[in-house]
Amino acid sequence: MITSELVHDERIREIINSDYKNDDFVNLMRNITQNAIEMNSFYKEHTTKENFNLDDLNKIDDLALIPTVPGILFKESMGHYEKLLKIPLESPEFELWNVSSCTSGDPSLVGRSKDDIELLASMTIKCIYEFIPIPKDEWFNTISFDFAPSVTFLNRIAMRYTKVRPIKLYGSILHEISTRMSNPKFLIKFFPLKALKAMIEKRGLAGAFGINTKYVFNQVRKNLEKPKDKQKHISFGGSIHLLNTFMNTIMKERNIKFDLPDSVVNFGGGGWNGHKSQLKYPPIDKAKFVADCVDYFGTKPERITDMFGFTETPITFGSHWSDKHQDFIFHCPSQARIIIRDLISQEPLSNAGEKGFLEVLTPFGVAASVNHAVTVNDLVEIVAKNKCPECGYEGDTFLVHGRIEDKKGLGCSSILEWI
Ligand SMILES: [Zn+2]
16 A cells, blocks of 8 residues: 555545456546547547447457557657647646657657656556565665666756657656655766766767766675664666666676675666667676576565556556566556557457557546557567466566567558548
8 A cells, every 4th residue: 555655645545556447447448538539639530530439338358449549649750749638738737748768869758747747656656566575664774776867867868858848757757756765876977087088088978977886885785784683675776777787897897796685676667679768788688687686686586676667658567577488577557457469450469478569558647648548669478367377466467578669560550540
């Protein structure tokens, strides 16, 4: 249960702490779809074209009938992000544009209300509580290393992605949430002397940033010196690329290994394929990464979690490592439902092992934009419907295989229907 100290808004807290069964969920989806049709002419036109009828929406399998919004429509270059709003831009409910971190120079922009952002934040807290094995009331007694730049810095970088204002980087909201639960140390540091050198030699600032490794080594040592009952929990989090560099470059070169069997490692934002924001690096193998965490931090595979989410939906999916799949199994919370659709026919798939693209449906946190049913170009694989075969978590489970944006024709038909 999420407490009032973490999430002040009672209505949002109630949503997060509820368990939505299929019948309730279908009703809520019918209402939000009706709301989207009434509030947004762009969506209304689309539902008419698809001959969608609200009365056809009665049971859980009918959710597949709801006209979906292809995530790509939120791309700035498509020029539709404003048309996807359900509330006027100048209304007091409109808060800001969430911008995605982008490799391509073409970010997604999703309009959100204050409530939408709070819902997104609360969903993420739920995800952290459910999947990171640190007891809920012990987060404040945790040394939390965040392998990321500070929230302010992240948002300053995002200013370069787009000229649209006001904006906030989607990823920075996730980092911001961690500051509600604990006091994370953001480890990406700006080194003024290195900056000066880089400016003179390379006429740029690359190389002026680094990981504050000294802080990590000192904190870990100091904590271990304390009596066992006074020691804090330790959490390593942030970007896989930076965690990987920390282990395989810094710790390796210095021949340092921690013995922290109770520590946790958590990360999110993808980047396994070697692309993250404007960074490029060699792809990271998931199984090797998990083995490295065990080797360098001394933790256990079951204490390592990945989190999956994207700008277009307020839902965050938590995971645990699976020895069987040699991958992270993601879980759909009861506040959402997922549909995995065939790449070509777009029909919903239902058998374990089938791969397709992901659609996320939720009636929550979607007050400002038409994003109650969105598809993204991530190739995902069904592990099981309704229940996780490994941990028993209720809801559909899936593996994430990464982006499929370059595959020819993919998702194009659904986009063409829109334009
Ligand atoms: Zn599970």
